[in-house]
Amino acid sequence: MEFEEKTLTSEKIFDGVLLHLVREEVLLPNGKTSIREMIRHPGAVAMIPFTNDGKMVMVRQFRKPLDRTVVEIPAGKLERSDTEPFQAAVRELEEETDYRADKWTELTTFYPTPAYLDERITLYLAEGLTKVQDSLPMDEDEFIEILELTYEEAKALQDSGEICDSKTIYAMLFWEMRLLQKKIGE
Amino acid sequence: MEFEEKTLTSEKIFDGVLLHLVREEVLLPNGKTSIREMIRHPGAVAMIPFTNDGKMVMVRQFRKPLDRTVVEIPAGKLERSDTEPFQAAVRELEEETDYRADKWTELTTFYPTPAYLDERITLYLAEGLTKVQDSLPMDEDEFIEILELTYEEAKALQDSGEICDSKTIYAMLFWEMRLLQKKIGE
Numbered sequence: 390m391e392f393e394e395k396t397l398t399s400e401k402i403f404d405g406v407l408l409h410l411v412r413e414e415v416l417l418p419n420g421k422t423s424i425r426e427m428i429r430h431p432g433a434v435a436m437i438p439f440t441n442d443g444k445m446v447m448v449r450q451f452r453k454p455l456d457r458t459v460v461e462i463p464a465g466k467l468e469r470s471d472t473e474p475f476q477a478a479v480r481e482l483e484e485e486t487d488y489r490a491d492k493w494t495e496l497t498t499f500y501p502t503p504a505y506l507d508e509r510i511t512l513y514l515a516e517g518l519t520k521v522q523d524s525l526p527m528d529e530d531e532f533i534e535i536l537e538l539t540y541e542e543a544k545a546l547q548d549s550g551e552i553c554d555s556k557t558i559y560a561m562l563f564w565e566m567r568l569l570q571k572k573i574g575e
Numbered sequence: 576m577e578f579e580e581k582t583l584t585s586e587k588i589f590d591g592v593l594l595h596l597v598r599e600e601v602l603l604p605n606g607k608t609s610i611r612e613m614i615r616h617p618g619a620v621a622m623i624p625f626t627n628d629g630k631m632v633m634v635r636q637f638r639k640p641l642d643r644t645v646v647e648i649p650a651g652k653l654e655r656s657d658t659e660p661f662q663a664a665v666r667e668l669e670e671e672t673d674y675r676a677d678k679w680t681e682l683t684t685f686y687p688t689p690a691y692l693d694e695r696i697t698l699y700l701a702e703g704l705t706k707v708q709d710s711l712p713m714d715e716d717e718f719i720e721i722l723e724l725t726y727e728e729a730k731a732l733q734d735s736g737e738i739c740d741s742k743t744i745y746a747m748l749f750w751e752m753r754l755l756q757k758k759i760g761e
Contacts, residue, residue: 392637392644392718402589403596405612408691410589410596415639423716425639426591428614451578453601453611454693455686458578500641501687501741505594507640508688530609532578555687555741562748566755573759 391418394425402426407466430508434478435464435556437496437563438488438515440537445564446486446518447543447557449534460536460543460551462560464510474511483521486535491517496563501555510556540564577604580611588612593652616694620664621650621742623682623749624674624701626723631750632672632704633729633743635720646722646729646737648746650696660697669707672721677703682749687741696742726750 394415403410409429414422438446445462452459465481467474475493482488494514501508538546546552547561580601589596595615603609624632631648638645651667653660661679668674680700687694724732732738733747 392635392720394637394639396639402591405588405598406610408596408612408614410594412591413639417716418718421716424592426594427640428594429640449578451580452689453580453582453599454613454615454691455689459686459689461689497744499739499741499744500645502692502694503638503641503645503647503740505640506688506692530603530607532604534578553685554689555685555745558683558685559741559745559748562745562752566748566752569752569755569759573755 393418394423397422426505428506428508430466430506431469432467432474432509432511433464434467434474434481434511434513435462436478436482436490436513436515437462437560438482438486438490438518440518444537444539445543445560446488447536447538447552448485449536449551450532458551459554460546461554461557464556475513478511478513478515482515484526485531485533487521488515488518489521490515491519499555499559512556512559540568579604580609583608612691614692614694616652616692617655618653618660618695618697619650620653620660620667620697620699621648622664622668622676622699622701623648623746624668624672624676624704626704630723630725631729631746632674633722633724633738634671635722635737636718644737645740646732647740647743650742661699664697664699664701668701670712671717671719673707674701674704675707676701677705685741685745698742698745726754 397414397416399413402412411427413425415425447460449458449460463482463485467477471477496512496514498511583600585599588598597613599611601611633646635644635646649668649671653663657663682698682700684697
């Protein structure tokens with residue numbers, strides 16, 4: 390089966406601070422044409438940070454598209470100067486949570502919504518956390534509350550809807566799995 | 576802690592077929608202002624469909640933002656006529672996979688990336704599948720290959736990177752959890 394959609398014309402609609410919107414006319418496999426509206430994004434990292442007593446570090450912040458606060462695992466977008474996502478992960482964990490991690494494991498990479506967005510998130514497990522005294526400052530327009538949550542506390546935030554984004558519901562399922570594996574000694 | 580960002584000005588940048596881009600100037604809790612670029616999206620549904628012999632139904636399609644094919648669980652966006660997400664779920668499962676489900680369970684709702692996008696996905700478990708003879712036609716510009724995968728087959732597609740979007744990696748972790756729970760009789 391032939392799937393490829395060839396680009397016929399590509400038009401930059403918007404070049405923003407964060408987002409870049411492109412509109413392309415594509416040639417479909419059946420010879421017809423269609424319009425694809427796409428967002429270009431620099432990519433991001435996210436971390437599942439466990440404290441030494443088994444809590445997960447999350448952050449509460451206001452998310453303007455939803456007009457309310459959301460509790461999420463720490464994350465941040467790649468900067469031009471990042472030669473690899475791991476560099477961003479170390480920086481963003483410290484900026485957002487004041488923690489450094491001893492042990493990093495790359496878990497997966499994923500696209501939040503590849504139908505119209507090319508953002509790619511690399512997800513890490515961050516363990517062996519120690520508080521940084523003289524931590525990196527946050528971005529100027531970030532207002533963040535740092536939370537250290539037990540599984541039950543985080544589950545309550547998920548039930549109330551404050552934990553609701555793709556990377557964090559993945560982290561919750563990862564945590565549930567990990568607890569089950571520990572319970573049965575796997 | 577005060578989090579709210581008040582909208583000072585709101586500007587429609589682009590009104591597309593699918594995407595609507597808004598640029599807002601907001602008042603931050605510290606009295607400064609910042610720019611928020613946001614995408615408005617009508618919302619979507621996604622389904623984790625299990626066949627009666629325990630395979631998961633997925634679809635392969637070309638995703639222009641990545642310029643390659645991606646294997647995903649079935650999904651579709653809400654139409655104006657949908658009074659609730661469930662109506663879209665029933666339609667999209669049939670349109671994309673030619674299956675109807677006897678047993679539906681709402682698993683969760685999530686936002687792929689709430690930092691700049693308001694898309695909300697309602698995720699269902701769809702079981703008790705039967706093939707529809709006279710199925711709903713697909714959208715004109717959709718080219719889809721229907722796959723029925725064992726866990727091992729799906730895992731191989733995840734390892735190769737063809738399974739890579741947020742809803743489908745969540746479905747994979749959900750599946751792994753379900754298999755583990757069955758194994759230990761929970």
